[in-house]
Amino acid sequence: MTRPDPSGACPPLPSRALGRSDVRVTALGFGGAAVAGLYQDVGEEEAAAAVDAAWAAGVRYFDTAPHYGLGLSERRLGEALRDRPRDGFTLSTKVGRVLVPHDGGGDDLAHGFAVPATHRRRWDFSADGVRRSLEDSLTRLGLDRVDLVLLHDPDDHEEQVFREAYPALEDLRSQGVVRAIGAGMNQTRMLTRFLDDTDVDAVLCAGRYTLLEQGALDTLLPAAEAAGKSVVVGGVFNSGLLADPSPGATYDYAAAPAGLLRRAVRMREVTESWGVPLRAAALRFPFGHPAVASVLVGARSAAQVRDATEQFHRPLPDAVWEGLRTRSLLSGEVPVPAGSES
Structure with missing residues (x-):
């Protein structure tokens, strides 16, 4: 990633097509x-x-x-x-x-x-x-x-979704009413079924591929890569814990368990030792896997948008990932993005 322009102008954001469709996302x-x-x-x-x-x-x-x-x-x-x-x-x-x-x-x-x-x-x-x-x-x-x-x-409508809802979306795509179709969930099992058993272009996986947990690596991301389909990652901060790991922080929309809070604090100590805010590492982490096309960030104000953009473009050395691995905070099996130090 490139360093933000000191004049305030933003570097261009890369974009990718969703699966084999012509729909591109930044x-x-x-x-x-x-x-x-x-x-x-x-x-x-x-x-x-x-x-x-x-x-x-x-x-x-x-x-x-x-x-x-x-x-x-x-x-x-x-x-x-x-x-x-x-x-x-x-x-x-x-x-x-x-x-x-x-x-x-x-x-x-x-x-x-x-x-x-x-x-x-x-x-x-x-x-x-x-x-x-x-x-x-x-x-x-x-x-x-x-x-x-x-x-x-x-989640609670699996039979009907595959019998009725998904075919309806496929029909809308074939008619040109929409250009791409998929599913968005907070779990990986059913999303993997969509990738394996249907012709979706992409899936949106929220909260299951973050610095704190990588359950999507078990089946979802390999299935997407094998099928040439895309994954959009949401919930990259795990409801706030990876944005600000402090007492009262939330995880999956509830109070963060003490063990996860301690782990996030240790992660912050590592990233900040290299001059990198934890939220910058959390935001960039998913791009280590080739199936990830985009990361969604929710923002309620212009200031939050500008902060997310700054963190996205922030130089992030390989030593950050190595530091997390050395302290057993990130498995060596987990793919990470290439560093960007300039």
Whole structure:
């Protein structure tokens, strides 16, 4: 990676095609949950500024979902991207949850979003549900198309997903309605099945390929590499623990276990001994595997976007990885990115 330009101009972000499709994603992608009030309210101007900062940094891959803020993420991303050249960016959204109007009042914090509970989510992995969900998403986005559609968290609907939802996505791709298809989950077993048994272009794996855990190396990443398909990595900070390993840090959306917190602190000691913030190493780590096409980072403000961009481009010597291995914090079997010291 190249060092950031002192003038403030960002180096270009590399991009890769998803599998054998013509859909390209930048190595750093913008995850759209945070701007939809994930855990705390985010104002319209702050959200728009975050997307603008991502664009200025060269990010051209944006990911969203109906689940995020009960459609707020889609509406905000659509508004922020609507006047950009449509062929100049890649947009992914997800299907599986249909939003149904709800007038019961209250908020959506039970699902993690600080937004009014104007709708409720209904699981629907039927073929009709997939098509309706995509149509509703396009309406909220105010755009004519999305590039990548992912089946979202189908953990408890496996039989129906492979029988109905996936064939519907394949049909939409064959008709040219979408250009690439896949699935996004927090587990590896079913994602590996998608790679082995279907013709998905990519999968989004959240939280299972990070500096703290590499379960995706067992089956998922080898399956993707063998099939010529791509993996997008989400949750690279494990819900915050690898961004700031301090008391009260979260891991998988809950309080971090003491043992993992101690491990993350030891990792930080190693990376900082080489002048590298732990979050920079965590952000770059997934690119050691050739199947990884992009890492999604959620940001609720322009400042967070600029920090992520700075960490992505930060020089990262091979000695960081060697130091982690020497202290038994990273297995020697785990692939790491080539160092960048200049």
